[in-house]
Amino acid sequence: MTEEGPYTPPKIWTWNKANGGAFASINRPIAGPTHEKVLPVGRHPLQLYSLATPNGVKVTVMLEELLAAGHAGAEYDAWLIRITEGSQFGSGFVEVNPNSKIPALMDHSGPEPIRVFESGAILLYLAEKFGAFLPTDPKTRTECLSWLFWQMGSAPFMGGGFGHFYAYAPVKIEYAIDRFAMEVKRQLDVLDRRLAEVPYLAGDEYTIADIAAWPWYGQMARGEAYGAGEFLQVQDYKNVQRWTAEIGERPAVKRGRMVNRVVGDPAGQLAERHDASDFEKGSVVF
Numbered sequence: 001m002t003e004e005g006p007y008t009p010p011k012i013w014t015w016n017k018a019n020g021g022a023f024a025s026i027n028r029p030i031a032g033p034t035h036e037k038v039l040p041v042g043r044h045p046l047q048l049y050s051l052a053t054p055n056g057v058k059v060t061v062m063l064e065e066l067l068a069a070g071h072a073g074a075e076y077d078a079w080l081i082r083i084t085e086g087s088q089f090g091s092g093f094v095e096v097n098p099n100s101k102i103p104a105l106m107d108h109s110g111p112e113p114i115r116v117f118e119s120g121a122i123l124l125y126l127a128e129k130f131g132a133f134l135p136t137d138p139k140t141r142t143e144c145l146s147w148l149f150w151q152m153g154s155a156p157f158m159g160g161g162f163g164h165f166y167a168y169a170p171v172k173i174e175y176a177i178d179r180f181a182m183e184v185k186r187q188l189d190v191l192d193r194r195l196a197e198v199p200y201l202a203g204d205e206y207t208i209a210d211i212a213a214w215p216w217y218g219q220m221a222r223g224e225a226y227g228a229g230e231f232l233q234v235q236d237y238k239n240v241q242r243w244t245a246e247i248g249e250r251p252a253v254k255r256g257r258m259v260n261r262v263v264g265d266p267a268g269q270l271a272e273r274h275d276a277s278d279f280e281k282g283s284v285v286f
C-alpha cells in the first residue's frame with residue numbers, strides 16, 4: 001500500500017530516488033564507485049575499514065579476542081567508514097569490497113596483500129590465520145561453521161526485513177511487519193533451544209559462531225535493536241538472555257563494541273583504533 005492506495009508494479013521497475021526510506025540517500029540499484037578516494041593505511045599488517053554496526057562489531061570483537069588470547073599479529077588499525085555519507089562507494093573501498101558494505105579487511109602481512117570482505121569470511125579468515133576460536137575436531141568445527149553460516153543467512157531477515165519495515169520504512173505495512181516479526185521470533189527460538197543444550201553455539205567452547213551471532217541477537221535480546229524489545233517480548237528467551245549477558249561481560253567484547261562507534265554514550269565510542277592504548281583516550285575522530 002502507498003498513501004495513494006494499493007500498488008500495482010509497472011512493467012519495468014525504475015529508480016525512485018526519493019522513496020522516503022531512512023537510508024534512501026545511500027541506496028542505489030548499481031554497484032561500483034561513485035568517487036575517487038584512496039583508503040588510508042596504518043602501521044599494522046591488518047587494516048580494517050568499518051563502522052560499529054552489528055556486522056562491523058563482529059570483526060572488532062574477533063580482533064580484540066585474538067589480542068586478548070595473546071596473538072600479537074592481530075594488531076590492527078580500524079578506520080572509520082561513514083556509510084550514511086557514502087564512504088563505502090569510494091574507489092579505494094570498492095577495491096577492498098566490490099559489494100560496498102562494511103566491514104572490509106586488508107591483510108598486508110604476506111608477500112601479496114589479501115583482501116577479505118563479508119563479515120563471516122573475515123571471521124573465518126582470521127580464525128584460520130591464527131588457529132583460534134574455530135575448533136579443530138571435524139564434528140565441532142562443522143557445528144561451528146553451520147552456526148556461522150546460519151547467522152550470515154538469518155540476520156538479513158532481522159535487519160533488512162524486520163528492522164527495515166518496523167523502524168525505517170516510510171509506511172507501516174502490517175503484512176511485512178507481521179511476516180518478519182514471526183521470522184525473528186522463530187530465529188530467537190532456534191537460538192534459545194540450542195543454548196538450552198550447550199553453553200555456546202558450537203558446544204562447550206566460545207567460537208566465531210558466537211562472535212558472529214552475538215552482535216545481532218545480543219542487541220536484540222537487550223531490547224536495543226529497532227526499539228522492538230517489548231514488541232517481540234525478547235525477555236522470554238531465557239537461554240539467549242543468559243548467553244547475551246555472559247558474552248557481554250568479556251573484556252574483549254567490551255572493547256570491540258567501542259571500535260568505530262560514533263553514536264550513543266561518548267564513553268563507549270572510539271571512532272578509530274590504531275593502538276591498544278587508544279581505549280584509554282576515549283572518543284577520537286581523526
Ligand SMILES: N[C@@H](CCC(=O)N[C@@H](CS)C(=O)NCC(=O)O)C(=O)O
Nearest residue numbers: 026053055083101102103118119120
Ligand atoms: N553480508 C554483509 C553485510 C554487510 C552490511 O550489510 N553492511 C552494512 C552495515 S551493517 C553496510 O555497509 N551498508 C551500507 C550500504 O548498504 O550502502 C556482511 O556480513 O559483511
